[in-house]
Amino acid sequence: MxxxxxxxxxxxxxxxxxxxxxxxxxxxxxxxxxxxWGKLPSKSELAGFEYQQASEVYTADSVLIGKYYLYDRQPIAYSEFPQHLLDALVSIEDERYYEHSGIDYPSLLRVGFKTILMQDQSSGGGSTLTQQLAKNLYPRRERKKTNITVNKVKEMIIASRLESIFSKDEILTHYLNTVSFGDNTFGIESASLKFFNKKTSQLRIEEAAVLVGMLKATYGYNPRVYPEKSLARRNLVLQSMVKNDFLSEAEKDSLTAIPLKLDYRKFDYTDGIAPYFREEVRKKLIKWAKSENEKGNEYNIYTSGLKIYTTLNYKMQVMAEGAMKKHMSKLQKSFEDSYGKRAPWIQNKKLVEKVVRGTPHYQKLLKNELSTSEVWDSLSQKRNMVLTDWSGDKTVNASTIDSVQHYMKFLNTGSMGINPKTGAVHTWIGGIDFKRYKFDHVAQAQRQVGSTFKPIVYTAALETGIPPCAYFSASEVAYENLKGWSPSNSGNKDEAYLNYSMEESLSKSVNTVAVKVLEATGIENVLNQAKKMGVFSKLPNQPSVALGTGEIYLNELAGAYASYVNNGKAVLPYLIETITNQNDSILVQFEPKRAKKRAFSKQTQQIMLEMMKSTINTGTAKRIRSTYKLNNDIAGKTGTTQNNKDAWFVALTPKLVHITWVGLDNHEIGFKSTSLGQGANAALPIFASWYQQLNKHKEFNAITKARFEKPNPFVLDQLNCEPVKRDGFFKRLFTNPKKKKSKKFRNG
The missing domain is CATH 1.20.5 (Single alpha-helices involved in coiled-coils or other helix-helix interfaces)
Known part of the structure; x- marks a missing residue:
């Protein structure tokens, strides 16, 4: 009792x-x-949530080359999920997904019993996919143990609300579009592109299992970092698919035998194809979005999920970058060897000090109120650092000053290829390495263009009535009214007795003749001609402009040269065709900007093309034919500036204009010799090697096999003259070739 x-x-x-x-x-x-314990989202808020989506950049041939994002996410529709992906997800993450209404109570009891009573910490969390979606949408802010229970209850309530709003398929869609795969990658589409370089719809069963397996621990099962752990986890996912009758044992065994194979592609700001191009596109997008926002249209290039379709041709760009790297790595070695131990970045202490004083490190130390000697001592301290050259990264013991000297010596480049009819950019290379050199030599650099300006001078001459068979003496002249300025030529010592036709002097790039053609034409006429051809940079109103002392942007020069194969009309190179929203509805379509009027006559156009064909066939760019064996229809012009600071090459074909520049960012360092630094040697090979590759691909036949139109007989007749005339015997007898003539420069 x-x-x-x-x-x-x-x-x-x-x-x-x-x-x-x-x-x-x-x-x-x-x-x-x-x-x-904190506000919960209402059903209306849950029903109206929107993803922050990455904006995507595509080439003209529909290749995804980059993204702009805060969170790397590309949402896709349920129809784009392969069934085996959904089967794998449900099998390993939530077996009773289609039976519960957001909360799996049997699973919760199992987890509670094992965790609390049996102290089994590996029992899992018991969260359903719907609860995980709730956590994806509203991440936990507090991760203290005291907040775990509150967070769990919140997620259960949100999960119940989600189940009352969305269908099971919609919940799976939202889950797969929001779940994190680590490395700032969100959603299955972004993960699929990153790890396998393919869309989700193209994933094979074993690949889908790898990605689903990552969800338990995005770093611990990252296939790039821990391939063995990832493989074991993948096989566990496949086994769970067998358990849930989505795979047979035989299928599982076959899939398990497949090795883990990634095609990893990181969409990084500094990595990947065409980084300078993508950065220029980004700048233009920001301007466009700002103007749209002022109109009341809210667009953010990092979160609005825009799709940007550009003019770039993926295959052409890949080949262009390959040709550039191959040539520049060889040229760099020749450049360094030419200077040897007497290189300015080694021997010229004043120049090194000047560059060091311009570095952020130097300026930062000065702000800390250190004396100049203390700053210099600090920058002279050696430590382990990574220095990069064309052979790769190397860890060396060096100082900041050593680093400055190392990077001072590197040649850089800029090049672009455009459609001369529209200005659409096919290729864009802003420099040798975007990680190290952010400065874009296509859109940001104004450099002296050297002899590539001469065709504009000769075009103006023809337009003012000077015939192409007019002869000009190649003798050097000291111009009295220009402080004795005396342009000279490199090469033939006998030139004092020679008189060149316009065609021959342009193809051989004779400086003395170019100045005399400018003198006969008039500086104002030449400057006006440049404006008509789309040159908007301010040019010097000086006779030296004939030799290309004016500083012009590379893309500006490309648009001007396009007029020679575009009915005399200049174009403005452009990068973006259309911008759409995530549903592919067009938001804006950009139209090519072309000059409305011809910059010169049809006759002048044909004469200039014939002259620039001679540059390729017999002139300064003849190695296009002799060395590179290019038999395509090509016209062009080489260019080299004073003291070999800039090397240029312009190639004109019926359907392509390509410009290349090579030089150093430091204007105080040039090539050691003209033979190394001339446009034909330093710049031309980049185009020539690239064009050789284009010739091998039939898909580019429309460009490579295009032919210039035949000039009319009258034009050919005008050019039918001896290229060079030699002074008569008596004139040579009474002329001292070593003595410069003195005269006044007569402008026009």
Whole structure:
């Protein structure tokens, strides 16, 4: 009797305790529901949530080459998920997904029993896919142990609301579009592109299993970092698919035998194809978005999921970058060897000091109120650092000054290829390495263009009535009214006795003749001609402009040269064709900007093309034919500036204009010799090697096999003259070739 009373008494206390706990738990859940522990999203808020989506950049041939994002996410529709991906996800993450309404109570009891009573920490969290979606949409802000229960209850309530709003398929869609795969990658599409370089719809079963397997621990099962762990996890996912009748044992065994194979592609700001081009596109997008926002249209290039379709040709760009790297690595070695131990970045201490003083490190130390000697001592301290050259990264013991000297010596480049009819950019290379050199030599650099300006001078001459068979003496002249300025030529010592036709002097790039053609034409006429051809940079109103002392942007020069194969009309190179939203609805379509009027006559156009064909066939660019064996229709012009600071090559074909520049960013360092630094040697090979590759691909036949139109007989007749005339015997007899003539420069 006594035992029964004691038992009844203890039972009473147990029941009271259980009841108290139930009431407390109910009140706690109710308090979470009411928002005491933080506001919960309403059903209307859940129904209207939007993803922050990465904007995507595509080439003209529909290749994804880059993204702009805060979170790398590319949402896709349910129809784009392969069934085996969904089967794998449900099998390993939520077996009863289609049976519960957001909360899997049997799973919760199992986890609670194992975790609390059996202290099994590997029992899992018991969260359903819907609860995980709730966590994806509303990440936990507090990760302290005291907040775990609150967070779990919040996620259960949000999960129940999600289930009442969305169908099971819609929840899976939202989950797969929001779940993190680590490395700032969100959603299955971005993960699929990153790890396998393919769209989600193209994933094979074993690849889908790898990505699904990552969800348990995005770093621990990252296939790039831990391939063995990832492989084991993949096989576990495949086994769970067998358990849930999505795969047979035989299928599983076959898939398990497949090795883990990634095609990893990181969409990074500094990596990948065409980084300078992508950066220029980004700048233009920001301007466009700003103007649209002023109109009341809210667009953010990092979150609005825009799709940007550009003019770039992927294959052409890949080949262009390959040709550039091959040539520049060889040229760099020749450049360094030419200077040897007497290189300015080694021997010219004043120049090194000047460059060091311009570095952020130097300026930062000065702001810390250190003396100049203390700053210099600090920058002279050696430590382990990574220095990069064409052979790769190397860890060396060096100082900041050593680093400055190392990078001072590197040649850089800029090149672009455009459609001369529209200005559409096919290729764009802004420099040798975007990681190290952010400065874009296509859109940001104004450099002296050297002899590539001469065709504009000769065009103006023809337009003012000077015939192409007019002869000009190649003798050097000291111009009295220009402080004795005396342009000279490199090469033939006998040139004092030679008189060149316009065609021959342009193809051989004779400086003395170019100045005399400018003199006969008039500087103002030449400057006006340049403006008509789309040159907007301010040019010097000086005779030296004939030799290309004006500083012009590379893309500006490309647009001007396009007029020679575009009915005399200049174009403005452009990069973006269309911008759409995530549903592919066009937001804006950009039209080519071309000059409305011809810059010169049809006759002048044909004459200039014939002259520039001679540059390729017999002139300064003849190695196009002799060395590179290019038999395509090509016209062009080489260019080299004073002291070999800039090397240029312009190639004109019926359907392509290509410009290349090579030089150093430091204007105080040039090539050691003209033979190394002339445009034909330093710049031309980049185009020539690239064009050789284009010739090998039939898909580019429309460009490479295009032919210039035949000039009319009158034009050919005008050019039918001896290229060079030699002074007569008596004139040579009374002329001292070593003595410069003195005269006044007569402008026009």
């Amino acid at each position: 006594m035992f029964k009373k004691i038992k009844s008494k203890y039972l009473k206390y147990v029941l009271i305790g259980i009841g108290t706990l139930l009431i407390a738990a109910t009140l706690f859940v109710f308090s979470v529901y009411l928002g005491v």
